[in-house]
Amino acid sequence: TELRQWAIGKGYVMWETKPGHGLEIVPEQESYKVGDTARYLVKNPYQGAKALVTVERFGSIKSWVTTLKSNMEIIEVPVEPDYVPGFFVSVTVMSPRVNKPIDKNQVDLGKPAFRMGYAKTAVKDPYKEILINVKTDKSVYKPSETVIVEFQAHPRHPTADREPIELAVTVLDESVFDLLSGGKDYFNPYKGFYTLDDLDLANFSLLMRLVGRQKFEKKGANAGGDGGSSLSMRSVFKFVSYWNPSLKTDSDGKAQVKFDLPDNLTGWRILVMAVTPEDLMGLGDYNFKVNQPIEIRPVLPNQLLTGDIFQAGFSVMNRTETAKNLQVVITATGQVIAPTANTSWMESMKNMVGLGKESVSKKYTIKAEPYKRYTQWLPLQATTAGLIEFEATAADGEDSDGLQKSLKIWPRQASVTAATYGTTVNDEVIENIKFPEDIFPNVGGLKVIASPTVIGGVDGAFSYMRDYPYYCWEQKLTKGTMASHYNNLQDYIADDLIWKDSYTLPGKTINLAKEYQAPDGGMAYFIAKDERVSPYLSAYTALSFNWLRTAEYDIPELVEKRLHSYLLKLLRKNVLPDYYSKGMAATVRATALAALAKHGKITRNDISRYHSHVERMDLFGKSMFLSAALQVPGTQRIRND
Template sequence: LDLGKPGYKAGYQTFLVKDPYKKIDLEIETDKKSYYPGDDVTLEIEAESKTKRLGDVEVAIAVLDEAVFDLIKEGEGYFDPYKGLADLQSLDVRTFSLIKQLIGKQKFEKKGANQGGGGGAEVRSRFDFVAYWNPSLKLKGGEGKVKFSLPDNLTGWKVLVLAADKMDRLGLGTSKFVAKLPTEIRPAIPNYLVEGDRFKARFTIMNRENYKRDIKVTIAAAGLVNGGNLEKSETFKMEGNEKRYIEMDLVTSKIKEDPKTPGDYVSFIVKAGDSHHEDKLIKQIQVKKRRPGYWAAQYGTLATETSDSLDILFPKNIHEDVGGLKLNVSSTLIGHIEEGFKYLKDYPYSCWEQKLSKAVAAAQFLKLQKYFKDKVEWKEADKLVRDTLTMISNYQLPSGAMSYYGKYEDQYLSAFTGMALSWLKDYGYQADSKAKNKLHTYLKSLLRRNTFESWYDKRMMITVRSMILMTLAKEGELADGEVKRFWKDFDQMSRFGQFHYFLAGVYKGNDQEVVKQSLEKILGNIVFDAGKVRFNETLDDGFYRMHSSPVRTQCSGLMAASIAHQKGVNKDWLSDLPSKLARSVTLDMRTADKYWRTTQETIYCMNALISYANAFESEKPNFKMTSEFRGKKWAEGKFEDYSLEGNTWATELQKSDIGNKQKLVVNKEGKGTLYYKVQMSYSPKDSDKNLNHGIEIKKNMMVKKGQKWVDLDSKTVLKRGDLISVDLMISIPSSRHFVVVDDPIPAGFEPVNTQLATASTVDADDNKRAESVVSRFYGNSRFFWYAGSRWSFYHKELRHDRAVFYSTYLPPGKYHVSYKAQAIATGEFTAMPALAQEMYNPETYGSEIERDIKIVE
């Protein structure tokens, strides 16, 4: 104790001060308490305060399906602005925003929406979570009225009214009403099916009246389904407000191989009612292929050549009833990029880079769709582009940088976003100017300051800057002298970066010496290898974080050469390079088992092929084509113009093909360039074997019996309502980039989203159980939990048909992810193999075994 120093104590006391004079009270009245679907609803709103003196009040009105509202853990408190601002937070500054309370639509999966049903002879078809939304309505003197029509949901509706006035007063008012019918049918069936699934199709019938009724129920099934009797009728003697159900035993049939044949669904028509009232429901369930499909493709070109020969070898251990060979021949290169559009159109994952690449592809498709006719259909292409552009702010951080999942900024992704927005502008789509300007400001700052993440080395940084230079030059926003300023770093750029730097000079147009020098160095680094043009280089592993690949580099070179040729840059030097690059790209397509394999490679290669075809296919085709296969004449066609669609010939797999080599010969006679694609499809029989191609994945399933978790094996029979825990263990020997874990969920299960109020938080909090599971597989080895750090799996999507977990970078080690599901339907279902894969390097993957799941009542 130092008596020469003063003693003191410090502390703080919490005082919660609420001012009732700052609160607005709201009364909401509906013209009725109960409605039929489709009826008009009138809301009368009256606002009051303690002062009883209210002027004009501005309100926002939402009418939300109660089944969705009940999923929100905080209930009405989520929406109350007075509570959000009046509650005492921590000792930091806080603001209140409803945006922070949102759970994405994808998380709901339309859980609260009834997907069918109808009264009388009409079938209801308009279903929505929100019956009415008005973000801004002024109440004169605190009073107002609105009128709207209900969708076709059979549900309760929650009315939420948020109010504010010029005196900084706030408030929330709520009310509710119901939409119902005297007779109601609701489906209690799986969300989707796999071919070969055996299941009970159940539909519940509700008598909403307060008296006894004899209700006749009829159910009929059609589509990809087999059963002893596909139609069933039954009459129920039902008490008032009684619920019953009708069931039918069905088996899904095989999906037809012809992609033009529609109807990969099981369809139901259900009727229930009497002379007083009848409800009618039409419901469809999608059926997915049981066996994972594989294909191998080879591409080729006959320009000056007259013949080409290929050896076709089908694998040995494949199913005899699936697959075959297709030959497509066209006289323009654009005819081969249809697979790229198909690849991106159906791409299943959803980080910002993938959403944006898909939007660029959709915009390109709209410009080129006449080339594909009926081969590629993309009805939502325009809407997809516009919707994607509205999402920019969801992935843009306050600095202006872009993020993959809305959390961490990434400099490469930001540069790519700027480039992609410029491409979209070329196709007639404008991004939000505020978001775009914010991004461009951020990109310009990267040219001036080293504000890159710590893992970016000098080569990576200068490569990203070359992309920024090209984008800003193309957009007319690059200051004079900027291209020349970075010339000293040209040799440190990756080849991918050098192509963009070269294009920056081409677009800027005021420094031809830099353009010439960069082109000289590019040409000096070309390597001719077995007829292919290569830009060989050695890159550190860090470049994989920028989705680097030889294919993308090759295609960016073709794109740069084609654009420069179109702009008249050094045609004497460039005239030969684009054609050689195009041939190399098509040769790579020919030798690659799956050329369209990542979003980055696909989007760059489509741009490159389109640019080349527009610039260099100048000779009008006039040739005859013939082909032989299995030693016999197979195909013949004549091309007298640019055939953008091409002709296709197909042959089914024969038993003699399996494990044997067959020769395919393609011949051309006449002028022009012949492009061909040979596609072999098959289904291997080894889905019961674990695969490890650089990633190991193991799956453990448990079911809760009482208070204990029990391992689920091949003999376990589940009951409807059982809770299942799924643990996925992933082991990688060296660092991996952008790994996705994709676990298909059996059709008899429904995932349990613990973000929602209806999920059990007690069952979700089971770290001890998970630790014991992991220790069985990995012993005492260290492993990484989900969302344990940035360098683990930290983003997930729970869908009806799959659980998907995402990462951006994983160091060597062992990882654990898990989810819960509940048995919701009875039958015998297929759990297809879980997959762990690098999204931008798909040949690095691992898969689990296929499992059979049996569920009883």
């Protein structure tokens, strides 16, 4: 154990000073409460010098100038409510220039000097905490009952000007709450916000420049936020029975909520976070239970495939102090049958052909001792892909419990699709089809689609783009362009395929183009910088602009002009990325040719220059090259090739 004490008095003390500008400050205590007076011993090297004292946190809270008459001075700082959860005390002591001769080494011993020191002080006082009382109308409930919760919130230290209090309330399953490493602290806004971060104030002194001293540093790091992640409601919905992010209290800080419980038999934790418009906050909690005399729990497989033979189990518990004779009934309805004895699996699969929804049920009688589990099993076989709905009940005439549970059946085989396509002007078309010999009789099918136009069957493409969730510039542009095509092809699209914003989306998409255009005029997927420009995306954008103009949408003149300049440079200089293969380069240039030819910016020489590249192009590139050639006079021979 080490105990240090300091005694001060009149007289001079020679402190051991280290090189640099540091000033040693010794705090009397490491932490205080509101209303205390914090005291600091300053080891002052400049007797009689002026000192700047500041109280800091997120900037300067308070400052004053004082004279340090001796080498051992006490600085006192009254701890105010706004100093919670802590503060930094800074003392800067300055020695002015004095008349001293310059020594033989040309050292100016009379130059101005200063020293600075910091002391970190915690204020461990829940002064600004809101206290919350929580109570329910009962301590134990049954499933699906209505819970009434009353709240009473008030500041730990009320003021004359009382602020309104707002609550955020969640009711969390205790089994989930127990998994949180932080426990209640995970939800406590007071502990999250009222923590003392690192110092965020930087200091600067002209003396550092005046005397040529260049060593200068920031006192501490930038303060960060709480960093806590919020609970995801969608993923844990079945474990949250109530959530209200904004519950206002009355003038007395009171509020009430009602909610219906789910069917879980568990404990529930009520967590209440309270805040005011200024800086008061707090957390309250309460727990209650949901229970009943008889409990059923499912004991089912995690997944099923068609043809699986399995046991569907349900566990029954008597939660009373006396034994009970229980009648248990388990029923399964859906794509399921009772297994057939002495039948091979393949034979049973064939017997399932044509089966629809079936129902299988079984009754049991058990003597259930107190707080013991009894699992009853129902043998089943899954028929086809679909859903099985289970119902299980247990009763003894006085008490009962019922449970519903569903289980999905997945296909055993991955589907393989084979298709053929053609056009005809004849009255009859014959297509030969051969089915595999070992095909499963209850899987697959045959579908024939006939359309009087080659545009038929495009519904899937439009619905896919309508619902497409990703958003780089290529995807935004494609979605906007497809919306324009959707409007123009209404006669060929099913009536039930609705694209609500199809008329406004193309215009909005065009207006976004400038946000993805780099300084050199090319287009980028996300960040509009020259080094991120994509030649393919730039050519595709110019092509899409042509389609949208045909649909009578206005294209921004400056954006298109800069884009065309980039594409002309692409055609006449080798500015493609190194990873582009010869085939990729040829196809991208063909797309640029097609886009620019529409505006009369491509000559016969341009078409001739890239004629020899056609063999490297893919089918899309060849179609683009032909499209460009068709728009340029004097290219008949190239078109024929």
